[in-house]
Amino acid sequence: MSTASGVSAGSVLQLPSFRVPAKRFLPRRTAAGAPAGNFFVKRDIIYNRSYHQFLPLKHIGGLQAAVLPVTPPLLDGEGKKKQMAEEYGFTQIGDELPDDITLKDVMDTLPKEVFEINDVKAWTSVLISVTSYALGLYFIAKSPWYLLPLAWAWTGTAVTGFFVIGHDCAHKSFSRNKLVEDVVGTLAFMPLIYPYEPWRFKHDRHHAKTNMLIEDTAWQPVWQKEIESSPFLRKAIIFGYGPIRPWMSIAHWLIWHFDLKKFRPNEVPRVKISLACVFAFMAIGWPLIILKSGLAGWFKFWFMPWMVYHFWMSTFTMVHHTAPHIPFKSSEEWNAAQAQLNGTVHCNYPQ
Structure with a gap:
């Protein structure tokens, strides 16, 4: 629903103008x-x-x-939305949807072009990502130590394009051929050590339960009982939501995608195939990197770009559905159309 998030019911965040509240x-x-x-x-x-x-x-x-x-003054209607937009760097905070509006009603308002698959655009995105990644590896190999952070930033951003390709495959917007999407999605995720099918299953659930307490698999608010459950967990959560928050997606990656118990029985065979693919990449790709360039080479060519990728992954997740005016609701109060539009932030990144 990323297209729908830009309509009047959603919230629009202009990233360069983002300001931390006073x-x-x-x-x-x-x-x-x-x-x-x-x-x-x-x-x-x-x-x-x-x-x-x-x-x-x-x-x-x-x-x-x-x-x-600082507590904003109590305002009604447009005044409150305008103040919140200015306070948190949004260019727009839309109106609440009427209760009788469904997701189908929203989708019926969209032009047909947004549902059409463009093969040229899809494969061009693959070419751009692969070329950018190859250039990044070249930059890493040739850069002096003081330019390595720039090379890692480039390469990690390029490899984030692999995730975007797999994301489109999971949404069935890459190709008209389901097998092509499964193969491309799996290959795109392998260098990230991200099992494609487990992620696809959990991502589908995220869209089905966006911003629903307990059920949303992408991001959840922290509960008081979790904080109080143990001193160790309390400190871990504070640390996780503090200096390492831009890399919290690594914890999400570990928790949600490698445990077969988290999947339905009919999903497990496909999950196992994806796990076999990423483990094969680790078993073959990592030793080859180490053989050619040592452990330092593995750190330079794979680990640091992977960390940049997870920076973007965490940022996308936090920005997309997290804002002071966007609530997480229980299943009894949750509404699919409200969650997808009013629970989604359309973020304009610099181009």
Whole structure:
């Protein structure tokens, strides 16, 4: 539904103009009663009951303080949406859909061209990604050490194109031939060590349950009970949602795609084929890289571009369905059309 996300019901984020909301420091006694999202203090964490978010306390001059967003004034209608858009860097926050609107109603409003498969465009994207990746490997091989970060950024972004190709194959928008899509999707995901079929099954569920509590497989808010379950988990979540958040997709990759118990019995055979493919790449590709260039070569040519890819993967996931005004809802309150449009952020990246 990425096309539909740009219509009036959705939210549009212009990435270069993104601004972090204004923040202020509040002492512990004030923070506990702050109206912004019903925060309360317990141990070293401030919880937000409204957004299920948490923020670590900061020590300033011997006084514990918390960084909290400034509460916007209560506005109605267009005034509130305009203020939220300005506060969070959006160019547009759309209207709520009427309750009787379905996804089919939305799709019926789209022009037929958006559903047409363009073979030339599809294979051109493959050519661009493969060529860019090959150039990236050449840059890595020839760059002095101080230019390697630029070479890794280029190569990792290029290999992200492989994921986009596999994504289109999973959505059946790459080719009219299902077998071609399965083969291309599997091959595109292999250098990423991403099993194609497990990802496709979970991605289909994400679209079927977008922003539904518990059920959405892409991203979930953090629950208070998870924070309180153990000190180790609490610290791990704080760390994960802090400095390493741009690489949290690595945890998602490990948790969701290699455990056969997470799949239906009829899905398991295809999952096993995909797992065999990525393990074959690891068993053949990695030793060849190490044989030719050593462990340092594996780090330079595969690992660092892979980390850049996961930076983009995490960024896409967070930006696409995560914003202060976008709720996660229980199954009883959830509506498919509302979730896909009002729960989706259309992000304009620089070109």
